[in-house]
Amino acid sequence: MNCMKDKYKAANHRAKQMLEKYGATRVDVDLDGSLAYPELQSDVKENAEKHSRTKPLKIDEEQLLRAFYEFKIQDVCDAFKFPRKIQATALIYFKRFYLQWSVMEHHPKDIMLTCIYTACKAEENHVSAEELGKGIDQDHQVILNNEMIVLQSLGFDLIVYSPYRSIDGFINDMEDFIYSNNGQLQYLKDLHETAKMVADKTMRTEASLLFSPGQLALAALRRANEEYPVVNFERYLNSVLSRQHPARPVPELTKYLDAIDQMVNNLVTPTAADMKHIDRKLKYCRDPGSHEKSKKRKHRSKD
Template structure:
């Protein structure tokens, strides 16, 4: 089994809050510069995965169209768009009944992608679908691009094209769910849970996983290791307190 301590996840994808903001600012600034130079920000992804901007305007300053072009998004507006499509990732994964690990992996890929790119450069709807498709492959829960595209009425060729620019973001991802399972298993052994106490434990475990789902929609996956992430969940404290009461009848 892969080891988090020696993983690319730990080495390359855990940041400080300040570092995250610097990355978001850099991507936003690059898109603004592209709008100034090209009159557009959206990058074309070709079948071989290569990228291209439109041809530069000959004299952007004197071009009358400059005054009617779209305004660049603010960093906060980009964040709102990312958050919307992260919710959509969960919706699509639920619709296809994918395991939580695929959902978590797809969300992590999506978050990593937009540390490097602005939503003005690559439409998050396209990247969302590509991240889900790539997560299915990485987690050995294969679904074809055609099947995924058909299920949500999107062109599967877009998914395959974007896959070429997403695979550079390291495929092995660690999520908090396994750490939660280990924590629950330790508690089960500690209190020797049986019958009603075992059911209480299982119910609280399910609640904790739902809290983890919510936390995966924040930057926590980019700020904390998965084990620490799991311990930080508010529900862990509630689980511990409830199980002690159940075990010792306090």
């Protein structure tokens, strides 16, 4: 966890330095993945004045912005009726990308779309960039332009293991722990669906990068089992460990599940209203000229 915080901090610091040096943070990407950075300001005094007006995003503001677009990834995937596997893969791509980059360098709206597009290709559920862009009224060329930088940032490692298959497996296994009456079987179905919804939330937390799919699945099932009590979950954990990891004590696994639970409890879903101020700051960081245009518009409105 500390390693991830260090990476977020390093990316934020690099963007701040870019803002100080160049007066802007926007990194443009060509189709071949080559990057175009802002040009060095020749007038140091003018650059200093610009920087005094343009404030970089704080680390917690970047975190909120990422959280907002992680929720948007799920929204877009739901709108296209993509399987949960694609949604989970896109989220992991997005999270891994921003372990290396600041949102001030690459706008999360653009990266979000490219991550969904790349996830569809990786999971063999191909949707064209044109179709994806048209479906949410965005320029498909932005998706294609960012594809190479996303792939490079992922180290071309596109395999993602999500918790949903593990949830399915544990549900099948739980049938041995319940009575075969209709009421219990219906509860098991409800438990299954609830666990998948819990897993959807879990995938938006840092737990998706820190814990194994099996641990994420068990945490989701334990949480769902509180609402639909189908099994004695501690007894079930004992059974799972005795068969798969006999040397591992239950308290150790429980500690991991508790940590995942805590991350889900702390999950924040920012609204568009919450993002208004951060979006404005981001716009000024990436395009300093917009700050001057905004001032001129305000000045004209007063005249």
